Structure formats: structure tokens, C-alpha cells
Amino acid sequence: QQPVQSPQAVILREGEDAVINCSSSKALYSVHWYRQKHGEAPVFLMILLKGGEQKGHDKISASFNEKKQQSSLYLTASQLSYSGTYFCGTDTSNTGKLIFGQGTTLQVKP
Amino acid sequence: EAGVTQFPSHSVIEKGQTVTLRCDPISGHDNLYWYRRVMGKEIKFLLHFVKESKQDESGMPNNRFLAERTGGTYSTLKVQPAELEDSGVYFCASSLRRLAGAEEQYFGPGTRLTVT
Numbered sequence: 001q002q003p004v005q006s007p008q009a010v011i012l013r014e015g016e017d018a019v020i021n022c023s024s025s026k027a028l029y030s031v032h033w034y035r036q037k038h039g040e041a042p043v044f045l046m047i048l049l050k051g052g053e054q055k056g057h058d059k060i061s062a063s064f065n066e067k068k069q070q071s072s073l074y075l076t077a078s079q080l081s082y083s084g085t086y087f088c089g090t091d092t093s094n095t096g097k098l099i100f101g102q103g104t105t106l107q108v109k110p
Numbered sequence: 111e112a113g114v115t116q117f118p119s120h121s122v123i124e125k126g127q128t129v130t131l132r133c134d135p136i137s138g139h140d141n142l143y144w145y146r147r148v149m150g151k152e153i154k155f156l157l158h159f160v161k162e163s164k165q166d167e168s169g170m171p172n173n174r175f176l177a178e179r180t181g182g183t184y185s186t187l188k189v190q191p192a193e194l195e196d197s198g199v200y201f202c203a204s205s206l207r208r209l210a211g212a213e214e215q216y217f218g219p220g221t222r223l224t225v226t
Contacts, residue, residue, distance in 0.1 A: 002152065030212055041114075041201065041217040042153070049212055087153060096141055096205055096215065097166055100153040 001026060003090045005101035012078045012108050020073040020104045022088030031064055031071040032089040032098055035082075042087060045073070078108045112136065114218035116202050122224045128190040131221045133202030135184070141205040142185050143215060144177060148198040156200075159185060171196075192225045199223070 003024040010018055022031060030049050034042035048064035048071055059076040075082055085105050089098030115134045123129050135142045144156040156175070157167040161182035170177070174193070179185040189196055199222050203215040 032215070034217070041219045044214045044216070047212060047214060089153075094212070095158065095166060096143065096213065097155050097158055097169075098143075098145075098153075098215070099155060100145075102152045 002099055003088055003101040005086075005088060005104050007104060008102070009105040010107070012106070014080060014108055014110055015077050018075045018078060018106060020075070020086050020088075020106075022071045022073070022090070022101050024069040024090050024092075026069065026090070026092050028064075028066070028069050028090050028092055029094040030091045031062075032091070033062055033071075033073050034087045034089065035084045036087065036103075037084040045086075075106070078106075080108050080110065082106060083108045114202055114204055114216050116200075116218040116221050118221060119219065120222045120224075122226065123192055124226055125194055126191045128188065129192055129223060131187045131189075131200050131223070133185045133187070133218060135202065135204030136216055138206070139204035139216075140182070140207040141213070141215075142179060143203045143205075144185070144187055145201040145203065145217075146198050147201065147220075148195075153201065156187075189223075192223075194225050197223055197225045 006021045033045040036042040062073045064071045085103045088101045117132045142159040145153050147153045155169040158165045159179040162179050176188045199220040201220045202218045205213040205215045
């Protein structure tokens with residue numbers, strides 16, 4: 001039931017791109033993406049709703065493939081501030097109950 | 111607008127003791143969620159309030175955990191008696207109302223609970 005995120009960890013140089021994937025075995029109503037820095041609250045990035053769509057702001061965007069029940073988060077021209085752990089949270093019931101993936105640790109180096 | 115606040119930020123207690131965590135959601139938010147992250151693992155759902163009613167408490171580990179949301183405002187999560195495996199960071203999140211699955215959840219800073 002827990003979505004699977006890949007990769008588990010990634011190290012980038014500033015300016016490089018990254019893709020984080022989130023796959024579910026269950027039909028999804030929505031996918032929520034969060035970034036958490038050590039010791040801080042998870043910060044909302046974006047929501048993707050069923051129907052298949054792509055969203056983005058600034059250099060971070062995401063897509064949701066309803067057929068595959070898979071979402072991908074795209075980080076373009078990474079900055080040092082992008083470092084942290086990225087979680088996808090999936091909602092199968094439209095109640096807001098989120099089941100989170102195990103997280104992807106992203107480290108951006110100068 | 112104030113965000114979600116949680117108290118205390120840290121709590122260290124001995125096994126067998128009782129601890130009560132508090133969450134103040136954003137004013138006007140009907141949905142309130144409790145989550146827990148055990149070190150190195152994923153964030154896990156505990157329960158969901160809609161106003162003062164428990165909508166879903168399927169994630170509560172056992173009957174040592176008791177959550178309340180009197181009056182539909184702040185919520186408390188009591189652990190009694192605490193066990194070692196209860197250690198972790200407890201997050202509270204809130205969202206506005208209808209179409210809960212399509213709404214952003216605002217997370218609080220969490221309470222780090224250490225049971226020794």
C-alpha cells in the first residue's frame with residue numbers, strides 16, 4: 001500500500017537536474033509532494049489530481065500518469081536550497097489521509 | 111496568518127510515563143491530521159479529525175494512544191503509558207474543508223518525542 005519512491009538518494013552539483021518517481025499499486029485520487037529539511041516541518045510543493053496533469057512553478061514541476069499510478073517530480077537547474085528529503089504522499093480515498101513513500105534524500109553540492 | 115503550531119517541540123520521558131502533545135491548526139481549518147515519523151522511516155498517518163469528530167483513526171498504533179479535538183479547534187494526542195517504540199517526531203497538519211484530498215495540508219514543526 002505504501003508508494004515506492006526512487007531513487008532513495010541522489011547527489012547533484014548545482015545546476016544539474018533530477019527526477020524523483022513515486023509509484024503506487026493502488027488507484028490514486030491525488031499525489032502530494034513535500035520537501036522536508038532536517039528538523040523542520042514538511043513543506044508543501046504541489047498536488048497532482050487524478051485525470052493526469054502536469055504542474056510546475058519556477059524550476060520544480062511534476063506529472064501524474066493515472067494509467068500507471070505514477071507521479072514524477074522534476075527538479076531543474078538545482079540550487080543548494082533544494083537539498084532535503086522529498087516525500088510523495090498518496091490519497092486513495094479523497095479524504096486527505098496521506099500514505100507517504102519512504103522518501104528520497106537529495107543533496108545538492110556547490 | 112499563523113501556521114500550525116505544536117507544543118512541546120521536544121519531550122523526553124521515561125518508559126511508562128504519560129505525555130500529551132498539543133496541536134493548534136490554522137484557524138478555520140476543519141481537517142486536522144496527526145502523523146508520526148520514526149527515525150529514518152516514512153511519515154505515517156495516525157488519524158484524521160473533521161472538526162471535533164474522528165473521521166479515521168486507522169493509523170493509531172494501539173489503545174495507549176488517545177486523541178481528542180474538543181470544540182473542533184486544537185487537538186491533543188496522549189500517550190499512556192509510553193513505550194520505547196513510541197519515540198519519533200509527531201506532526202500535525204491541517205487543511206481547510208471539503209475536497210480534502212485535493213487540498214494542501216499545512217504541517218506543523220512537529221514534536222520530537224524520546225522515550226528512554
